[in-house]
Amino acid sequence: MANFGYGIKAMALLLALMMLTTPMLVMAQGSDDFIQGKVDGERDAKGDPLWILAGVACSCIGVGAAYFTTPSPPSHALIGKSSEYVLGYTEGYKNKARNTNVMYACLGWLVSAAISIALGGLDQISE
């Protein structure tokens, strides 16, 4: 009889553990999807080299524009994916593409600055 009582207690404990851990497992799955989406989004984001021109033409304004202009991820990459994956993908894509665009714009700005310095140096020599 005592063994039966222990069995009931053990089963109750097991059930309680299952009830506690199931939502955690579901959350972990959601989190995994988010991370996977973010990794895939970062991998697919390439940035746009045209931002070099923006950096050359508009200096710091071009860099700022590159930061505040949000690149568009492709819709077809989101077909058949969970909501967490979609949120992760869009975040990863936006961040990576934006950072790459800012890098391109900074590069353009540096090129522009280097040209200005070189032209300034030429003016001094000619004077």
Added chain:
Amino acid sequence: MKQRVCIIALLSLLSTGGYSVKAQVIETVTVDFTKISTRHVETDTVRGKICYQDGKITLKVVDPLQQWMVLHDIQTLIYYPQESRAIRIISENTASLPFFQSFLSLGQDYNNLEKLGFVINKTESRGDTLISYWSPAKTKKGQGGQFILKVGKNRLYVSEFKDFHRNLFYRTVYDDFFVFGRNNIPLRMTSHYKSDRDTRTEMILFENPVINQTLPDEFLQFDIPASTEIKEIKW
């Protein structure tokens, strides 16, 4: 920028197989699809149905999960009925599904490639197949990559894009053609993409195409419930 627009336009044409002799008007499309993506050793299979009407693409995924996707103008709405959750994406550009363009671009004429800003570098004839080599106009030689199209019997069989500067290679093989009027729509497209960072294969299979017929009721009447939580993302 213009070059980019031209490339996108050509890729859109290539993914369409829209090499019609005579344009025909597409008002509605209903078609089942299977999308099989392979990256390294992982394979992802998605099945569902796509409907199109009045510029709106509605897509219902049934496997591996329940998902609705509506693309209209600059908005993409993704709805998960099992979670009662939706994501609305508002983009600066028109939302589109490149692999579905085969049904939407029947009106594209082969000769429009030139109007879109592409020039033929050379052509070759091998049996029944005409091979043409295209590049964006006003581009310095060796830059911007090269497109190769293989066409026979008014059907686009193969399209290739090569960019040696960026070590990029993209090849799509079209087959299993569905005849609509004078148009040949590929029902199977197998694409192989290779770059420095990535290698992947994607196969799109279309089944049961129905053109210019009334859409199924569940697509016509589709709307997300008012109580659905919607997360909005601006791209």
